Amino acid sequence: MEKAFLVGINRGKKELSLDSLEELGMLSKTAGAVNIGQVLKNVKTISPAYYITKGMADELKEIIQSNGADIVLFDADLSPAQERNLSDFFEVNVLDRTRIILDIFATRAKTAEGKLQVELALLQYILPRLKGSADMLSRTGAGIGTRGPGETKLETDRRKVRLKIKHIKDKLELAKKTRSLQRLNRGKQRLDTVTLAGYTNSGKTTLLQALTHSKEHGEDKLFATLGTKMEAMHNKNGNKKVIISDTVGFIQNLPLLLIESFKSTLEEAVFSSLLVHVVDPTQNGAVAKAEEVIKILEKIGAGENKIITALNKIDLIPQEQADYLKNKFEQITGGVVVPVSAKNNINLNLLKDSIFQTLR
Missing domain, CATH: 3.40.50.11060 (GTPase HflX, N-terminal domain)
Structure with a gap:
């Protein structure tokens, strides 16, 4: 270590x-x-x-x-x-x-598309750092800063790196077209889409599981989710449904390289009918982190989307703090704020009602 x-x-x-x-x-x-x-x-x-x-x-x-x-x-x-x-x-x-951050993403990427997105960001990062055909980091052997997706060693020949970048971009463009067709099909079925967005480790995957009764389980670690996970969510009467998706968590100063590389995944937020911004009030600087998420959403073109704030882990903070944060986020977003606990099933029906009412 x-x-x-x-x-x-x-x-x-x-x-x-x-x-x-x-x-x-x-x-x-x-x-x-x-x-x-x-x-x-x-x-x-x-x-x-x-x-x-x-x-x-x-x-x-x-x-x-x-x-x-x-x-x-x-x-x-x-x-x-x-x-x-x-x-x-x-x-x-x-x-x-x-x-x-790139190193962590490299170890977290599981899907073929996720691995391509991470590799693209890594290659674009190391390209200006290559001297001739040797990676300046090669002297350190294995370890942090040398890993590619799935612990593989990255290509370090400049000419090959440039060719690889072009090859990956072509593959990701095909994935983007596939996503576009999937959105078109959902549109034909008149299915609204809801995207969960938020700071890393705010509880998005746990909330997705709680709202949809899926088998996805959230993990208490940074960047546990890199790909987009989609599940159907029904209203309490069971006669209406939406598609709800989880996305990669954001972080302060999220590298522009990653935003660019994950553009096809982040587009789910851009084209969604509604964003649910999941906030963890137990994190230090929760308001600043939430504002960072809003900045990134604006940067990728999702700043004008309808938004609901889910104030998660509400059972872990005092009522006074919960009331203060609810008012604060109502001022910041101008939208609905619902205090919830995904883990302990608090106010989840209220959040569902808010989602379906906003989508009317």
């Missing part, structure tokens, strides 16, 4: 930076590392060479070496040059936030 040292970056909002650093720690553990230490650095101006100042780099090198770290994780997006310079200077592998 690799020993990771975390470097947080504060560019003016310390509380948000600390939340982000905490999340980086969760990402690191999810990727299979053990976290042995962390620091938060105040960065006013980004250095083209090291991202941080040379003085900070000198300080960090001493800390990293004294802690015996195998890998250093930066809570920022590093340029290929910054990543290479820091790795050479620290004499250990340095990865940025995007690469860690």
